[in-house]
Every structure is written in structure tokens, then in C-alpha cells.
Amino acid sequence: MSTGVPEGYDPYAFEPFAVTVDLAVFTVRDGRLHVLLVERGADPYKGHWALPGGFVLPRESAETAARRELAEETGLTGGTAGALHLEQLRTYTDPDRDPRMRVVSVAYAALVPDLPEPRGGGDAAGARWWDAGRTGPLAFDHDRILADAHDRIGAKLEYSCLATAFCPPEFTLGELQQVYETVWGVELDRPNFRRKVLTTPGFVQAVEGSPRRTGGRGKPAALYRAGAATALHPPLLRPEGRST
Amino acid sequence: MSTGVPEGYDPYAFEPFAVTVDLAVFTVRDGRLHVLLVERGADPYKGHWALPGGFVLPRESAETAARRELAEETGLTGGTAGALHLEQLRTYTDPDRDPRMRVVSVAYAALVPDLPEPRGGGDAAGARWWDAGRTGPLAFDHDRILADAHDRIGAKLEYSCLATAFCPPEFTLGELQQVYETVWGVELDRPNFRRKVLTTPGFVQAVEGSPRRTGGRGKPAALYRAGAATALHPPLLRPEGRST
DNA sequence: TAAATAGTGTCTCTAAGACAATATAGA
DNA sequence: TCTATATTGTCTTAGAGACACTATTTA
Numbered sequence: 001m002s003t004g005v006p007e008g009y010d011p012y013a014f015e016p017f018a019v020t021v022d023l024a025v026f027t028v029r030d031g032r033l034h035v036l037l038v039e040r041g042a043d044p045y046k047g048h049w050a051l052p053g054g055f056v057l058p059r060e061s062a063e064t065a066a067r068r069e070l071a072e073e074t075g076l077t078g079g080t081a082g083a084l085h086l087e088q089l090r091t092y093t094d095p096d097r098d099p100r101m102r103v104v105s106v107a108y109a110a111l112v113p114d115l116p117e118p119r120g121g122g123d124a125a126g127a128r129w130w131d132a133g134r135t136g137p138l139a140f141d142h143d144r145i146l147a148d149a150h151d152r153i154g155a156k157l158e159y160s161c162l163a164t165a166f167c168p169p170e171f172t173l174g175e176l177q178q179v180y181e182t183v184w185g186v187e188l189d190r191p192n193f194r195r196k197v198l199t200t201p202g203f204v205q206a207v208e209g210s211p212r213r214t215g216g217r218g219k220p221a222a223l224y225r226a227g228a229a230t231a232l233h234p235p236l237l238r239p240e241g242r243s244t
Numbered sequence: 245m246s247t248g249v250p251e252g253y254d255p256y257a258f259e260p261f262a263v264t265v266d267l268a269v270f271t272v273r274d275g276r277l278h279v280l281l282v283e284r285g286a287d288p289y290k291g292h293w294a295l296p297g298g299f300v301l302p303r304e305s306a307e308t309a310a311r312r313e314l315a316e317e318t319g320l321t322g323g324t325a326g327a328l329h330l331e332q333l334r335t336y337t338d339p340d341r342d343p344r345m346r347v348v349s350v351a352y353a354a355l356v357p358d359l360p361e362p363r364g365g366g367d368a369a370g371a372r373w374w375d376a377g378r379t380g381p382l383a384f385d386h387d388r389i390l391a392d393a394h395d396r397i398g399a400k401l402e403y404s405c406l407a408t409a410f411c412p413p414e415f416t417l418g419e420l421q422q423v424y425e426t427v428w429g430v431e432l433d434r435p436n437f438r439r440k441v442l443t444t445p446g447f448v449q450a451v452e453g454s455p456r457r458t459g460g461r462g463k464p465a466a467l468y469r470a471g472a473a474t475a476l477h478p479p480l481l482r483p484e485g486r487s488t
Numbered sequence: 489t490a491a492a493t494a495g496t497g498t499c500t501c502t503a504a505g506a507c508a509a510t511a512t513a514g515a
Numbered sequence: 516t517c518t519a520t521a522t523t524g525t526c527t528t529a530g531a532g533a534c535a536c537t538a539t540t541t542a
Contacts, residue, residue: 016260017300019337019348056261058346062337091335091350093263093306102302104263104348106335159403174521192505194522199503218520219512234481234503418494436532438495462493463539478530496537504529511522
């Protein structure tokens with residue numbers, strides 16, 4: 001806004017806008033991308049599943065509201081939720097996107113390591129992880145938001161170090177590779193992936209003292225932590241075409 | 245929003261949010277990136293320069309509002325403004341970003357070919373193009389929005405065909421190269437740039453009948469139109485580091 | 489002619505793709 | 516042992532960087 005409020009503008013004169021946040025919370029579980037959904041306990045869309053979210057409070061920024069909702073829905077402590085990767089995706093403003101009133105929603109994508117089942121707090125009837133590719137039709141325009149979020153995450157993996165946000169503090173290169181394969185839906189060559197990750201300065205950092213983790217059978221893998229870098233130069237491009 | 249409006253929620257019970265759009269309209273002029281600013285005619289920030297923008301009307305999407313404001317501020321006809329590249333950037337929601345009331349603003353970046361001076365319609369005291377790197381402190385949080393917009397445009401040039409949006413319908417490769425050089429603030433090798441553009445399928449399309457345009461002196465350059473592609477594979481990376 | 493800009497060709501080098509081979513664990 | 520996973524290494528190839536050289540215009 002910039003051209004000034006119209007002379008004599010009264011904030012209460014218009015039908016007010018409500019502002020909400022919607023969250024696409026992703027995790028990688030069993031080699032599939034999962035998203036956190038809540039079951040709606042009231043109309044409209046009662047009984048449908050939807051992205052978690054809620055109203056932005058009068059003295060709150062959208063990001064603060066998003067972190068608050070995330071903590072409520074996932075049962076994470078405030079400290080943990082505060083450290084998660086949260087990224088503003090875009091804002092959905094279609095005048096008819098909510099049948100009750102004019103609601104503008106700021107959507108966020110959040111990436112979390114594999115977490116326990118959510119407790120389903122707040123006013124939702126239930127909450128659980130869904131395979132991101134096999135959700136039924138969601139409430140409101142949430143199918144669109146979910147698709148946009150998946151696209152964005154996939155694109156960001158190419159040129160950022162974001163994939164580590166899906167991993168626990170210490171992880172193997174195999175786990176990191178599985179993040180890429182799961183989000184992109186492709187298979188990558190392991191030696192080449194390894195070379196790319198290790199030759200990108202600051203992407204990952206070896207855990208000293210060579211601790212190793214067993215992944216069942218096979219040779220134990222070395223552990224790494226996320227490095228200091230945030231961007232990838234050059235990017236780690238998907239095998240085929242891209243989006244957006 | 246998804247967890248349902250609180251029981252008995254009254255849209256008028258809270259202090260309402262206002263929703264606005266802010267536009268970072270860029271063009272390349274004289275080898276410098278320029279942005280369209282308007283001078284504020286009323287408090288707050290009276291006399292300061294700001295990004296053009298305005299309120300989203302009750303039955304309007306944010307993008308519709310942005311195109312309407314763009315047409316008003318630039319004096320473009322509705323048809324022309326409707327075809328311009330307009331990209332939602334992000335939404336700014338700090339509770340104190342406007343001293344008058346709670347205003348949430350959806351920011352857009354627009355790319356236009358070099359245009360005549362704007363007529364400064366609407367309620368702005370004046371409107372003109374500014375060198376994007378030499379604006380004074382702007383009103384509200386518009387310095388931040390402008391910086392974010394510049395970053396985003398620069399990043400998108402790498403992996404999209406967006407640069408043609410800065411060019412007229414028919415353009416030379418030299419003009420296209422200057423878009424990259426201006427937005428990125430670097431110099432590119434002409435033969436290499438040419439090779440990259442011409443070997444990327446669908447980036448540009450030669451204008452048949454070999455019409456040519458004189459750029460003063462020197463050999464006339466061949467003309468091209470924007471091609472059908474929207475993404476660049478592989479991307480056209482900046483010489484040095486990246487952002488975001 | 490000189491200067492300016494457009495366009496071509498070529499050599500080099502980086503990094504990605506393909507994939508063979510080796511290492512170390514559990515069954 | 517066999518199987519599974521991790522790790523190393525090597526050959527090939529696509530594409531970017533550097534830059535010499537040619538072409539076509541105006542002054």
C-alpha cells in the first residue's frame with residue numbers, strides 16, 4: 001500500500017478481510033513425501049481434510065501465527081517449532097475461496113524430520129500424516145496450495161541446501177539422497193550424488209570421530225551435519241525437466 | 245485457514261485487517277534498472293516516495309487489484325497491462341508496518357519494456373522512474389520490498405525466460421544481454437551469451453525475412469521474439485555467487 | 489580509413505552422467 | 516559364504532569460460 005488511505009477512510013466501513021495462515025508441513029517417511037493434514041470438525045467442509053492453519057491475531061505477524069499453529073498442530077515445543085524451516089509460499093486471495101467471508105490466506109511450507117504422530121490439538125477433529133500424493137480432495141483451495149508447495153520445495157532443493165531440513169541433526173548421505181529422490185520422484189546415482197554433495201563447500205560437514213550408524217545390514221554409513229552454506233553453486237539439477 | 249472459524253465468530257468483532265497490494269514495477273533504461281515510484285501526497289510519509297499500490301477491493305483478487313493499480317499508475321491501457329508479466333513476490337505482515345491500522349500487503353513484481361514517463365494518476369502527487377539503486381529511503385517497509393523484488397528478479401533470470409519481459413516484442417540479443425547485465429550488475433561475454441540463448445530451445449525465435457535494426461553505428465543486429473519456453477534447462481547462471 | 493557493434497569458431501576446463509570395482513557390515 | 520549397503524575411482528560427455536577472428540555498418 002502506498003497511495004494513502006482514501007480521505008475519510010474508516011477501517012470499519014468496509015466488509016472486513018480476515019487473514020489466515022495455511023501450512024503445508026512436509027516430512028519424508030518410508031521413502032514417501034508426507035504432509036500433515038487435519039480433519040475439519042465444523043462446516044464448511046466438515047469431515048474433509050485440510051491443511052492446518054488459523055487466523056492471524058491482531059498483534060501477530062503471519063510468520064508468528066504460522067509458528068504458533070505449527071506448534072499447536074504438531075505438538076512440538078515452542079523452541080523446536082521456532083527452529084524449523086518455514087518458508088512463505090504465496091498468498092491466496094480469490095474472493096470466493098471461503099464461503100463464509102472474505103479470507104486472505106498466507107501459505108507457508110515447513111520441512112520437518114520424521115516426527116511422531118501429531119496430537120491433533122486445537123479445534124481440529126483429528127490430525128495425521130498423509131502420503132502427499134494420495135490425499136483426497138482437500139477443503140477450500142488446499143489442493144492447489146499443496147501442489148504449489150510441493151513444486152516449490154522441489155525447485156528449492158535444486159539450488160539450496162534445504163534438503164537437510166528434512167533430516168535429523170545427524171544424518172547419512174543415503175538419507176539425504178532419499179530426500180531428493182522422494183521429493184523429486186526420481187532415482188539418483190549414488191556415487192554421483194555423493195560427489196556433488198561432498199564437493200559443494202558447506203553443504204554438509206562430517207561428524208568427527210567417525211561415528212557410524214547402522215541402517216540394518218550393509219556397511220555402516222558415515223554421519224554428517226548440515227553445513228553453513230545455504231545456497232548451492234552450481235545447483236544440483238533434477239535429471240529431467242523442471243517447473244516454474 | 246482450515247481449522248474452522250471459532251464458534252460464534254463474528255467477522256466484525258475484531259479490529260479488521262486491510263489488505264493492499266504493492267507493486268515493484270521494473271524496467272531497464274539507459275543500462276540501469278529503474279523502478280516506478282509515486283510521491284505520497286498525504287500523511288503518513290507525506291512527501292516520501294513509495295511503491296505504487298492500493299487497497300484490494302471487496303470483490304477483487306490481489307492480482308486483479310495489482311493489474312488495476314498498474315494500469316492506473318503507468319497509464320497503460322487495460323489490455324496492455326493485462327498482458328504484462330506480474331509475479332507475486334511475498335506478503336508483508338508486520339503488525340506495525342503501517343502506523344494507521346493493521347495492513348497486510350501482497351507485493352508483486354512487474355517487468356515492463358522501457359515505457360514513457362508515467363502520468364501519475366490516482367491519488368499520488370507524482371510518479372516517475374527512479375534508478376533502482378539510488379532511491380532514497382522509501383515510505384513504510386518499501387525499501388525492504390524493493391530489495392526483495394530485485395533479488396527475486398535476479399534469481400528468476402537464471403532459470404526462466406523472464407528477461408524477454410523487459411524487452412519490446414522484437415529485440416536484439418544485445419538488448420537481451422543488457423537486461424541480464426543490468427539486473428545482475430555484471431558484464432557477460434557476448435559470444436557465450438549468444439550461444440547459450442540460441443542453443444536453449446524456445447528461449448528466443450528469430451524474426452523471419454531477416455529484418456534488422458540499427459543501434460546507431462555498427463553492424464545491424466538480427467531481431468528475435470520471445471519463444472514458447474518459460475524455463476531454462478540448464479539455467480543461465482550468474483558468474484559469481486547467488487542469493488536467496 | 490577507423491571505430492563500433494554483430495556474429496563465428498575454437499580451445500580449455502569444470503562438472504555431471506555412467507558405471508566398474510572395492511569395503512564393510514549382517515544373515 | 517551371500518547379500519546389502521557404503522565408498523572410491525575412472526572414463527566419457529555436455530556445456531560454460533576465455534578469447535581470437537570475421538562481418539557489416541556509420542563517421
